[in-house]
Amino acid sequence: MNEVTTTGQSVEDAVNQALLTLGAEKENVEVEIIDEGKKGVFGLFGAKPAVVRVRVKEDPAEQVMAYLRNIMEKMGVTPKLQLSENDRIMKINIIGDNLPMLIGKRGQTLNALQFLAQLAANHRVPHYAKVMLDVGDYREKREASLVQLAERLAAQVIRTKRKVKLEPMPSFERKIIHSALTKNKNVTTYSEGTEPNRYVVVDLAKH
Structure with missing residues (x-):
């Protein structure tokens, strides 16, 4: 009751x-x-x-997690959710079986779920600035992969003297690319396009 x-x-x-x-x-x-x-x-x-x-009063964080559980159950997955809160950031880690389907190709499904969780949090918990959704240590592995990609493309741009356009990705992943190449004085990075198809461009720096 x-x-x-x-x-x-x-x-x-x-x-x-x-x-x-x-x-x-x-x-x-x-x-x-x-x-x-x-x-x-x-x-x-x-x-x-x-x-x-x-x-x-309902726990607003639990409301967001209940919303996510409902979506995932409709996908045929019943995982456990671990919550941690720090500095206005709600971090939810997904644990269980059939997790690859929650990640999707290059994290697209996970990013979509995170977007929905963010909308739910904005509606129910206005004081949360960000919701981060993860499956195991996928985000950590993805970040390492993006850093390696950025460094490889930077070397390609320097060698060929031609800019490279990456595939569209969410803002927090674009930020990883930008940050990875900040100290590389031979290239510059910037974003083009409109959401959700905004992408990073790696180009030669102008000296």
């Missing part, structure tokens, strides 16, 4: 009764006053009880 409607001689009495019924603390509930009631003449005649509806 996470919601109850109760009555009392006053709003405070009705709320206290609801808290007892729900087994909750006042700071963890939302109170809706339906009727403030009346004391009546001499406290008896014309008296009317106060009526309140009290709901237990």
